[in-house]
Amino acid sequence: MKLTIKVDPDLCIGAASCVTIAPETFQLNDENKAVVLDHSTEPGGRVYERVIEVTEDEKGNIILAAQSCPTLAITILDEAGTQLFPEM
Amino acid sequence: MRYLIIGGGVAGTSAAEEIRKLDAESSITILSEEEHQLYSRVLLPHYIKGKIPRERCFLKKQTWYAEQKIDWLPGVTAVKLDTQNKFVAASDGREYEYDKLLIASGGEVRLLPADSRGTCYLRTLDDADHLLQLLGEAPMSASIVGGGFIGLEFINIFADRKIPAKLHMKEERFFPSVLDEDSSALIREKAEADGIAFKTGSTPEALEGLVGVGIGIAPNIAFATEAGVKTNRGVLTNEFLETNIADVYSAGDVAEFFDLVAGRQVMVGNWQNAMQQGRTVGKTMAGQRAAFELVSSYATNCRGVEVIFIGDVDRKAADEVIVKGSKAAGGVAQYFVRGGKLVGATLVNRNAERALATTTIKNREPYV
Numbered sequence: 001m002k003l004t005i006k007v008d009p010d011l012c013i014g015a016a017s018c019v020t021i022a023p024e025t026f027q028l029n030d031e032n033k034a035v036v037l038d039h040s041t042e043p044g045g046r047v048y049e050r051v052i053e054v055t056e057d058e059k060g061n062i063i064l065a066a067q068s069c070p071t072l073a074i075t076i077l078d079e080a081g082t083q084l085f086p087e088m
Numbered sequence: 089m090r091y092l093i094i095g096g097g098v099a100g101t102s103a104a105e106e107i108r109k110l111d112a113e114s115s116i117t118i119l120s121e122e123e124h125q126l127y128s129r130v131l132l133p134h135y136i137k138g139k140i141p142r143e144r145c146f147l148k149k150q151t152w153y154a155e156q157k158i159d160w161l162p163g164v165t166a167v168k169l170d171t172q173n174k175f176v177a178a179s180d181g182r183e184y185e186y187d188k189l190l191i192a193s194g195g196e197v198r199l200l201p202a203d204s205r206g207t208c209y210l211r212t213l214d215d216a217d218h219l220l221q222l223l224g225e226a227p228m229s230a231s232i233v234g235g236g237f238i239g240l241e242f243i244n245i246f247a248d249r250k251i252p253a254k255l256h257m258k259e260e261r262f263f264p265s266v267l268d269e270d271s272s273a274l275i276r277e278k279a280e281a282d283g284i285a286f287k288t289g290s291t292p293e294a295l296e297g298l299v300g301v302g303i304g305i306a307p308n309i310a311f312a313t314e315a316g317v318k319t320n321r322g323v324l325t326n327e328f329l330e331t332n333i334a335d336v337y338s339a340g341d342v343a344e345f346f347d348l349v350a351g352r353q354v355m356v357g358n359w360q361n362a363m364q365q366g367r368t369v370g371k372t373m374a375g376q377r378a379a380f381e382l383v384s385s386y387a388t389n390c391r392g393v394e395v396i397f398i399g400d401v402d403r404k405a406a407d408e409v410i411v412k413g414s415k416a417a418g419g420v421a422q423y424f425v426r427g428g429k430l431v432g433a434t435l436v437n438r439n440a441e442r443a444l445a446t447t448t449i450k451n452r453e454p455y456v
Contacts, residue, residue, distance in 0.1 A: 011134065014387035014396070014439075016446075017360045032387060032394050032439045070130030070359040072144065 003059060003084075004077040005066075006049040009033045011073035018074060022065035025052075026074075034073065089114035091373060092176060092184050094166045095192035096120025098128075098359060099340025099366040101148065103190050106370025108156050117159040119166060119178055121193075124213055125150050130359050132216040133241050136223075137248060145213060165308075166193065169315035171333045176311075188373045191312055191323050191331070191338040192366065195305035195357070200233060202294035209301050210238050219245070222298050227251055230298040232284075233291055235262045238302020240275070240390040246300070247282040247391060253300075254285040256292055266401045268422060270415040271436045277415075278391045305357060307342045320344050322355045327379045329369040337373060339365035348381045349449060350400040350431055356384045383450045385442075394439050399432035399449040400424060406431065410455060413438060421445075423455045430455040 005025065014032035018025075024040045035042075036050040054062065066074035066085045076085045091107055093100040096118050104116050126148040134140045153160035161180070168177040175185045197209045206227075208219045228251075232242040235257035246253040261272035276286060291303065307322045318324045318332040322344035329337050329345055338345070340362035347354045361384045368380040386397040403409060406424040413420045419437035423430055423445070429452050433445040448455065 010139065013130065013389070014394075015130065015358075015360055016385055016387065016442075017363070020360065020364075020382065028439070028442060030440050032389070032396065032442070068360070068363055070128050070363075071134060072128070072131070072147070 001054060001056075001059065002051055002079045003054050003062065004049070004051050004081075005036045005062065006075045006077075007034045007036060008073045008075070009048055011071045012069075013071055013073075015070050017068035017070065018065040021068055022061050025058075025062050026065060090185060090187045091116045091190070092186035092188070093118045093190045093192060094176065095190075095194055095340065095342070096122060096126065096160065096162065097192065097194050097340060097362065098126065098147075099194075099343075099362040099369075100190060100192035101126045102363050102366025103192065103339060103370035103373065104158050105156070106367045107374045108158065110371065110374035110376060115159070116157070117184060118153075118161065119164045119176070119184070120160060120162045121165045122212060122214075123162045125152070125160070125162075127213055128359070129211070132210060132213065133244065136216055136219060136245055142213075142217075145216075166311050169311050169317070171315050171317070171336060174335070187335065189336045190369060190373065191309075191317070191336065191342060192340045192362075193308035194341045195307040197301070198304045198306055200294070200299070200301055200303070204294065204296065204299070206296070206298045207301060208299065210241055211305075219300070223249065227298040229253065230300065231256065231292075231295045232300045232302075233257075233295070234302040234304070235259065236302055236304065237386065237388055238300075240388055240395070242300035242302065243279050243282075243284050243390055247279070247284060250283065251298075252283045252285070254287055255279070256287045256290070256295075258289070258291050260288050265403055266397065266434060267436075268409075268411060268420065270411075270413075271420040271422065271434060273415050274418075274420065274436050275390050275393050275395065278393050282391050305341060307355075309342060312338075320353070324353065327381070328372055328377060329365060329380055330372070337369050339369045345380065347400070348379060349383055349452070351427075352400075352405070354400065358384060358386055360384060383446050385446065394435070394437050396435040396439065396442055397432070398435070398442065398445050399430075400426075401432040401434055412441075425455055428454055 012033045035046045038052045127145040165179045230253040232255040323338035371378045408425045410423040421438045424432035
């Protein structure tokens with residue numbers, strides 16, 4: 001399945017909780033903000049938003065990473081555009 | 089099985105959530121001193137600055153607890169612990185029996201000796217509401233007491249609103265047990281340029297007007313110590329977050345745990361540590377014993393100066409501190425070495441080194 005993963009750089013404070021839990025999906029850039037990766041690769045460069053293909057396990061871990069963010073800077077949507085996190 | 093959790097913060101709530109994932113039926117009770125459902129303390133500065141509305145601070149809905157079959161008791165604290173008969177006497181006059189107990193009672197802010205109406209702290213959502221009310225009165229000036237992470241937040245809050253402020257701190261520099269002079273000066277000079285004055289060498293007994301105070305946290309451990317749970321600065325645990333008493337665990341700001349990465353007992357007062365400890369100890373309490381291991385980090389930005397602490401950054405506990413860069417160069421990195429291995433790092437305006445430093449510490453490798 002595909003997920004859309006977005007980081008709001010205005011909310012991100014570089015706590016790096018997401019990097020600890022899902023390092024293949026999140027890394028920090030030189031501004032100390034989280035960027036989104038596609039399985040440790042960065043086609044198109046360092047970006048705050050990306051659509052990636054994931055397995056069910058990977059999806060669970062990415063949502064866990066988003067839940068760990070103390071500023072709720074990470075939003076996750078499914079293919080239908082339904083917001084999986086934060087819960088509305 | 090009856091699980092009892094003292095503390096409704098992120099450590100206690102994450103533990104409850106993890107236990108429920110592994111154990112659908114057992115009873116889980118959380119005693120929460122605060123009246124609010126779980127919220128993010130880390131979002132309080134964003135709320136105060138108007139970046140997010142108040143309701144965005146909450147991480148759980150009030151209905152979540154009932155949905156998870158968690159008995160959430162707001163406004164209730166532990167008064168006495170009896171580890172022989174396995175119950176906790178609480179401030180509501182009731183006694184709560186347990187089979188497994190988690191002490192995640194956090195800490196209370198240290199108070200100024202004299203408190204005036206304009207004195208505010210920055211620990212709880214109620215503190216943030218109070219500060220916003222005081223800011224709404226359009227103060228002409230303000231004071232800050234303390235040169236730690238909360239002091240840096242107050243600098244941002246007052247400078248954002250162009251309120252001239254004077255910061256009082258006991259020591260000559262920020263985080264004297266961690267930072268060197270150049271690292272501290274980078275933060276201080278930018279703050280001074282943005283209207284913050286400094287008075288070092290003492291902290292005042294009493295101040296008039298709006299006063300933002302951040303002079304540390306006192307862990308809530310008295311009830312545990314009296315019950316025979318081994319404590320030092322906090323509740324002592326091994327790497328499994330188990331105390332010296334069977335079926336009593338501790339996590340979060342109150343825990344003084346054996347840090348597998350640092351190789352010694354430490355206390356860590358940050359969100360990521362508390363959440364991860366809650367998740368880990370929840371597994372252990374539910375029967376899937378798991379060691380806690382994390383390279384903790386703090387990150388903040390004070391008036392555009394990036395400040396990052398990674399791992400064990402106590403100068404006294406290091407064999408050697410290797411310094412890269414300087415104030416003149418615009419950024420300073422310190423690398424803390426012990427037993428030939430990198431155990432910690434501080435980066436002021438040197439963000440790019442964070443990933444490598446974290447990996448090196450995690451892998452117990454030497455600094456190169």
